[in-house]
Amino acid sequence: MIERPEVHADITNTVFYPSADAAARKFVRPEILNDPTVYPPEPVLKTLFLLKPLPAQIKRLEGRLWAQLKSGS
Numbered sequence: 001m002i003e004r005p006e007v008h009a010d011i012t013n014t015v016f017y018p019s020a021d022a023a024a025r026k027f028v029r030p031e032i033l034n035d036p037t038v039y040p041p042e043p044v045l046k047t048l049f050l051l052k053p054l055p056a057q058i059k060r061l062e063g064r065l066w067a068q069l070k071s072g073s
Helices: 005-015 022-027 056-071
Strands: none
Touching: 005 022
16 A cells, blocks of 8 residues: 555655655665755755746747747748
8 A cells, every 4th residue: 555654665765756754754765865865954945946837828839939949940
């Protein structure tokens, strides 16, 4: 069952992607748990932010530009 902390930790140990399950941390290998690229320290976490989704108009334009770039035009 995937909802067990051991399973979450196994996923982290395999793909080096952090788990949101705090209980899983005790099963994560120490070298991964202490890797700041997997689990950034608190000061770094405080500087992170989410990007807002682009408006549909901009996304369409971006798609057209990528298509144009890939076609070599």
